[in-house]
Amino acid sequence: MLEAKKVLKKSNLRPTSQRVAIVDYILQKNKVHITAAKLITHFKNKNISISLATIYNNLNELADKGILRKFYVNNDKMWFDSNLQDHYHFYDSEKDELIDIDKNEISFSKSPKIPDGKIKDSINIIINLKNKN
Amino acid sequence: MLEAKKVLKKSNLRPTSQRVAIVDYILQKNKVHITAAKLITHFKNKNISISLATIYNNLNELADKGILRKFYVNNDKMWFDSNLQDHYHFYDSEKDELIDIDKNEISFSKSPKIPDGKIKDSINIIINLKNKN
DNA sequence: TTATAGTTTAGAATCATTCTAATAATCTAA
């Protein structure tokens, strides 16, 4: 069975052609940062037609199932990341592109006290890059 | 002269009543995290009418002039911060509220290598909180 | 097979933000 179908089956998602195409794309590269807009462009270029709504539905579903991680960068765009390890990002605004920073590339010698009654949910670190000129 | 007017004058912004109201609000508390929507609600409650467009225009202008700092949190909302020191944030999604983390509350013992041809522009650290239960 | 539950889709709706262009307020020079 196709790898993509196995992944979908394991998450109880029916392997529709659209889903298979999306999961296939994610599996091709081992780490992917995507945006709904980027994905639909990719499929258009390959003459595969999937509606925007379906792209969003599925990216969100895959995020719910823990196959992708969903987050936002400095601007108003939703990103999905297939790297599920704890990690951080460089953001290259020039190219509108994210670059992974491995968890062990950053270490803290001091961490802030969490406010009373709360616990840490997740940490978002984005290092914005600009061109050296 | 009103403190707010002085601030505006220094930045070559005409002290219109709307601007004075906004800057006044910022000066009242020494550290403020605001959103256009939160500000307009605040003014509505005090029966001061300022249009949304003006709120946005002015917050952006104040950010351009370096009086506020503009950034985005995990969701698609634009935040303005009157704390100009280098610092980071906790985000309490329950209350839709930011809490400052002083720069010296976090220290790094290891920092990632910046990609070739690029330099660091800014670092965004957001620690998302959830309720201890 | 077929009935059912799950999916996809186009297009409408929503929400934050920006734009437009008409009106109003502030400023400057004389």
Added chain:
DNA sequence: TTAGATTATTAGAATGATTCTAAACTATAA
């Protein structure tokens, strides 16, 4: 001071990303 120029404010339209809706379609279990 005041006229004219410049800058601001505003309502409402426009935009762009995302979600919703409801109708048409597809996979699946029995």
